[in-house]
Amino acid sequence: MSAADGNGMTVPHAVDPAAPDGGEIPVLDVSDLTVGFGSADKRRSIPLQGIRLQVAAGERMALVGESGSGKSLTAAAVLGLLPEGAEVIRGSIRLDGEELIDAPERRLRELRGGRMAIMFQNPRASLNPVLTVGGQIAEVIRVHGDAGRRESWTQAVDLLAEMGIPDAGRRAKDYVHQYSGGMAQRAALAMALSCRPDLLIADEPTTGLDATLQQQVLELVVEQVASRDASLLLITHDIAVARAHCERTTVMYAGRVMEVGPTDAVVESPKNPYTSALLKAFVTVDQRRMYAISGVVPTLVGELGECAFADRCPLAGPECREDVPALRPVDDRLVACVKA
Amino acid sequence: MPLAIYIGRRLVFLVVALFGVSLITFVVTRVLPGNPAYLIVGVQADESTVEAVIERLGLDEPIINQYGHYMRQLFSGDLGDSWRTKNPVTTDIADRWPATIELATAAAILSICWSVPFGIVSALRRRSLSDRLANVASGLGVSIPEFWLGIILILVFFFHLDFAPAPIGRSLGTVPPEVTGLYTLDSVIAGDWGALRSSLAQLALPAITLAITTGGPLLRVTRGFMRETMASHHIRSARALGVPERSIVLRHALPNVLLPVSTMVALMYGYLLGGTVLVEFVFAWPGIGKYAIDSIAASDYAPVLAAVLLSACSYILVYLVMDILHFIIDPRTRT
Numbered sequence: 001m002s003a004a005d006g007n008g009m010t011v012p013h014a015v016d017p018a019a020p021d022g023g024e025i026p027v028l029d030v031s032d033l034t035v036g037f038g039s040a041d042k043r044r045s046i047p048l049q050g051i052r053l054q055v056a057a058g059e060r061m062a063l064v065g066e067s068g069s070g071k072s073l074t075a076a077a078v079l080g081l082l083p084e085g086a087e088v089i090r091g092s093i094r095l096d097g098e099e100l101i102d103a104p105e106r107r108l109r110e111l112r113g114g115r116m117a118i119m120f121q122n123p124r125a126s127l128n129p130v131l132t133v134g135g136q137i138a139e140v141i142r143v144h145g146d147a148g149r150r151e152s153w154t155q156a157v158d159l160l161a162e163m164g165i166p167d168a169g170r171r172a173k174d175y176v177h178q179y180s181g182g183m184a185q186r187a188a189l190a191m192a193l194s195c196r197p198d199l200l201i202a203d204e205p206t207t208g209l210d211a212t213l214q215q216q217v218l219e220l221v222v223e224q225v226a227s228r229d230a231s232l233l234l235i236t237h238d239i240a241v242a243r244a245h246c247e248r249t250t251v252m253y254a255g256r257v258m259e260v261g262p263t264d265a266v267v268e269s270p271k272n273p274y275t276s277a278l279l280k281a282f283v284t285v286d287q288r289r290m291y292a293i294s295g296v297v298p299t300l301v302g303e304l305g306e307c308a309f310a311d312r313c314p315l316a317g318p319e320c321r322e323d324v325p326a327l328r329p330v331d332d333r334l335v336a337c338v339k340a
Numbered sequence: 341m342p343l344a345i346y347i348g349r350r351l352v353f354l355v356v357a358l359f360g361v362s363l364i365t366f367v368v369t370r371v372l373p374g375n376p377a378y379l380i381v382g383v384q385a386d387e388s389t390v391e392a393v394i395e396r397l398g399l400d401e402p403i404i405n406q407y408g409h410y411m412r413q414l415f416s417g418d419l420g421d422s423w424r425t426k427n428p429v430t431t432d433i434a435d436r437w438p439a440t441i442e443l444a445t446a447a448a449i450l451s452i453c454w455s456v457p458f459g460i461v462s463a464l465r466r467r468s469l470s471d472r473l474a475n476v477a478s479g480l481g482v483s484i485p486e487f488w489l490g491i492i493l494i495l496v497f498f499f500h501l502d503f504a505p506a507p508i509g510r511s512l513g514t515v516p517p518e519v520t521g522l523y524t525l526d527s528v529i530a531g532d533w534g535a536l537r538s539s540l541a542q543l544a545l546p547a548i549t550l551a552i553t554t555g556g557p558l559l560r561v562t563r564g565f566m567r568e569t570m571a572s573h574h575i576r577s578a579r580a581l582g583v584p585e586r587s588i589v590l591r592h593a594l595p596n597v598l599l600p601v602s603t604m605v606a607l608m609y610g611y612l613l614g615g616t617v618l619v620e621f622v623f624a625w626p627g628i629g630k631y632a633i634d635s636i637a638a639s640d641y642a643p644v645l646a647a648v649l650l651s652a653c654s655y656i657l658v659y660l661v662m663d664i665l666h667f668i669i670d671p672r673t674r675t
């Protein structure tokens with residue numbers, strides 16, 4: 001373990017006590033990532049405030065949080081595809097040790113689809129309606145390698161077959177409207193994995209699919225990622241999904257990381273009050289009343305000088321408002337709470 | 341065979357639509373004030389002569405009988421006679437429609453050539469120079485009246501710069517031997533380059549006028565669809581997997597944009613084929629639009645009706661052809 005362990009100072013390079021292969025360079029290493037919208041003044045909206053996210057080689061990490069907590073924006077920042085008007089204010093994003101912030105667009109394009117890939121929710125909308133499914137996969141293969149047309153097509157068909165699409169040779173010539181939602185997601189997975197990326201980001205990949213299909217698709221994602229020795233960053237708002245498929249979990253709230261640790265431990269004994277509240281909202285579905293966290297998510301105008309959850313937290317005290325709580329090691333995980 | 345059923349259904353629709361158009365136009369022309377009998381015999385003629393003409397033309401009959409008579413003629417391919425030109429309307433139209441087709445086609449081609457690429461490029465970067473220019477160009481194209489623009493172009497390029505020929509119709513020199521009726525095409529077929537140059541010169545100003553006014557809305561629509569497509573999920577996905585920008589625009593976005601844009605082009609071309617009354621008038625272009633306006637001024641019923649029917653017919657047919665093309669090109673309409 002590194003020296004950061006001893007001195008207790010954890011921002012921005014907090015070392016996760018339970019991270020596997022702690023000595024090796026993580027596949028993805030995001031630290032202090034802060035993203036703002038609009039011009040640099042006090043009214044600027046800052047939806048990501050000092051994000052820290054590490055995914056080790058071969059690891060499956062879940063990124064959990066409510067809608068609007070900044071999960072997808074984090075993924076967009078990693079890919080270098082922030083929406084118009086958004087910019088990285090500070091921080092670092094490293095892929096296999098290579099800094100991506102301020103990397104030339106050319107290099108980012110090589111990495112996208114090559115070393116890191118993404119699959120989105122709503123797979124039928126993520127494939128082009130007027131190009132054949134096979135043709136789209138083949139193009140990604142050609143862009144990232146020196147395969148010719150015929151070779152890339154054969155590879156695309158093989159990939160579709162590998163993802164469990166029956167009669168792949170024929171279905172590759174079909175268009176996405178001829179695919180069911182589950183099949184389209186398999187095709188999107190084939191496309192994302194076509195160039196054997198080191199990191200697959202799956203952004204709510206099963207939202208919109210029915211429950212049995214969700215399970216199948218997620219199992220396929222996990223299995224295919226594992227067989228390629230790749231890492232998985234699974235973005236989800238569903239803790240049950242995270243628990244079923246990911247070893248470790250990063251919990252986000254209002255553009256900040258609240259807790260990082262082994263999924264089972266985070267779920268069974270959350271150390272951040274926000275994580276507890278989020279879990280309570282999930283586990284009480286069969287009770288008479290759904291648990292709701294009281295209060296509202298803070299508006300992210302300017303950078304908050306206190307704990308983002310302080311207004312809604314049952315344990316909050318004056319010390320919570322003195323400064324932004326740093327992510328610090330507590331037992332087997334990292335927690336951003338002064339009370340933990 | 342879904343395509344055959346589809347075309348069949350559309351042809352039935354065509355007949356129904358033409359029936360409706362003919363009925364409305366027939367009634368409107370008949371109830372408008374103005375008696376064509378005076379046009380035929382002259383205002384000096386005595387009462388009994390006028391009465392005789394009215395009876396001969398059947399204008400004293402109930403309007404429903406007149407319509408029935410007209411429809412019977414129509415089904416035998418007879419559009420009636422023009423009282424003004426003394427010719428069968430079919431002959432008049434056969435003489436004039438090529439002029440309109442030539443102008444409409446030239447205008448449509450020019451219009452597509454400037455507005456579609458401009459719309460695509462300007463959509464790529466919001467608030468860029470091309471985006472701002474596109475705003476100005478489409479705004480002008482939409483709001484400038486075409487007859488005014490025509491007059492301004494004549495004033496500048498004919499009157500002051502002496503760059504364009506006089507705006508007096510289709511050709512100043514010799515007319516090429518008729519094959520298609522389009523002077524430019526016929527000149528090429530005959531190998532008569534002098535006639536080609538002359539007919540192109542005559543065609544230039546009216547075609548440019550129409551290309552500017554029809555290109556405005558087309559530019560706006562193209563830019564709108566392109567923006568929408570570039571913001572779509574599948575473009576984001578393709579980008580996220582490293583597909584280069586060139587392919588994003590040309591291979592991924594363009595086909596999605598050209599499908600709806602081609603529908604707009606069909607609408608525009610159908611509209612132009614019906615005769616552009618004001619521009620034909622300003623440039624003394626002997627097409628259907630000018631024929632219609634001259635006939636209206638003379639209370640000449642048969643040509644007005646024929647011009648409206650022709651306009652509706654060409655509109656619906658162009659639209660049908662575009663629909664069939666989409667049926668073949670767009671994978672989503674197959675399966």
